Amino acid sequence: KRMNSRPLPPHPKYTISRHYSRFRIIRWRQVAEHWEGNEVGEFADFETARRALYDLNGWKYKPKTTDNNGHTHL
Secondary structure (H helix, E strand, C coil): CCCCCCCCCCCCCEEEEEECCEEEEEEEEEECCEEEEEEEEEECCHHHHHHHHHHHHCCCCCCCEECCCCCEEC
């Protein structure tokens, strides 16, 4: 019986996942009917990981800004 791999819902190619006090970038690929992820890098701080993530996904990176009330905006 042959498996037809049908498209899964959209999924970013790279995502960030927290690992203890570090941040890993995971690269995803569709395997048959599910997503499989491999770690491609690990970072000590979130902002560095986020910059790399945007770069890998081809997104436009904007540094986080904090307003006077301490709220963070992406």
